[in-house]
Amino acid sequence: MSGVAVGRRVWAIAEGYIPGQSVSGDRALVSHETACILNASDEDAEIAITLFFTDREPCGPYRTKVGARRTLHLRFNDLADPEPVPRDTSYASVIESTVPIVVQHTRLDSRNPNIALLSTVAFAA
Amino acid sequence: MSGVAVGRRVWAIAEGYIPGQSVSGDRALVSHETACILNASDEDAEIAITLFFTDREPCGPYRTKVGARRTLHLRFNDLADPEPVPRDTSYASVIESTVPIVVQHTRLDSRNPNIALLSTVAFAA
Amino acid sequence: MSGVAVGRRVWAIAEGYIPGQSVSGDRALVSHETACILNASDEDAEIAITLFFTDREPCGPYRTKVGARRTLHLRFNDLADPEPVPRDTSYASVIESTVPIVVQHTRLDSRNPNIALLSTVAFAA
């Protein structure tokens, strides 16, 4: 399998929340939220992410790229431009791509000594 | 991205259960269940939620609003009118909106010293 | 909202596994797996469940009913006829209904002192 375009160009994640605390400073175990993006196509994907909040206008676009036949596990924690994602704050996101991609949403919560996980395929618009 | 209507007008969550106990009284960590709603459109969304139970007629509608380009992480714990959601009780919900929205269902269970999480995009009817 | 048929008539859950151990004998906290079924229609739903295994022919149908405008959080642990669901064994299921329903799959794993949860909307065939 190579070069098959699998997925959609617009995705939404209605749940977003990065806990502000973690029992570990280890990057693998710090509380984080991820948009796992798969670009199985033969073209690079230009990605634009818009964040939505409870009580203010959307923020974005945050721009990134996922190469042809590559996956990117993008941490919302790492987004910086135009501004960092606030912690302990509810948000949502819309992810737009120039080529079909697949998006899965995952959170690792390490506020407690033992981690908790959640994951779901995002909504394909 | 602005003003693009992403989603559907009718959603269902077949799983519902708010644990009656929590190890923490902190609002962030009390056992709760959430319908995360994203309204990426340019129109306010009027939302009506109906709850279904095992052995009695449905209850509702519970009414709320999600502004244009806003997200609402609605806690079922906070619903009060026409009546609170019973704890330790199985329920399900149908969420109807006047404009397309995206709905994701999340539970934080803190009956144990360490939290457990689950999440899934709801069923788009 | 009343009497709107939401959902599909055939659903599949590819993941199935009931841990044989639990730290608690409390029904709420014993390791269990659930098919949460919502029948938002005005007709009773006759449900037939078929279980699939790794190395033998399917088993079923297991029959149950979900009344009009009712939800049933069916525990696979409780299935008995034609035979109980084996513990610590991989299985999968297909759920068929006479009217449209919505199905969500949830597991509570209490092999450890703290529970773990997973959930996903089932696959609508």
Place this chain on the structure above:
Amino acid sequence: MSGVAVGRRVWAIAEGYIPGQSVSGDRALVSHETACILNASDEDAEIAITLFFTDREPCGPYRTKVGARRTLHLRFNDLADPEPVPRDTSYASVIESTVPIVVQHTRLDSRNPNIALLSTVAFAA
């Protein structure tokens, strides 16, 4: 129910990550990632899995078979040919079948003394 083809022929899992550590050596509790595959049809399914990475070309196909009316809970940990799946490394997968199947993605993370779980139906392409 017998011999009904439920599902799709191409599936994608955008999230993939096998933790390199586990508190237990017990096969049931070691950190693992699973693609639960249901073949409810009357024909054997020939399966081809391709893995995608962050910074190198895809790897595969990994080949397996799921018999007619059988389920296979395939551990990515067990894949060996053409090469094992690296631990502590982000990946994604595309699963192709000769007959319709249903795929659900599950991870058990036992880096902590208590396990964490996630699961979602994969993306049906």
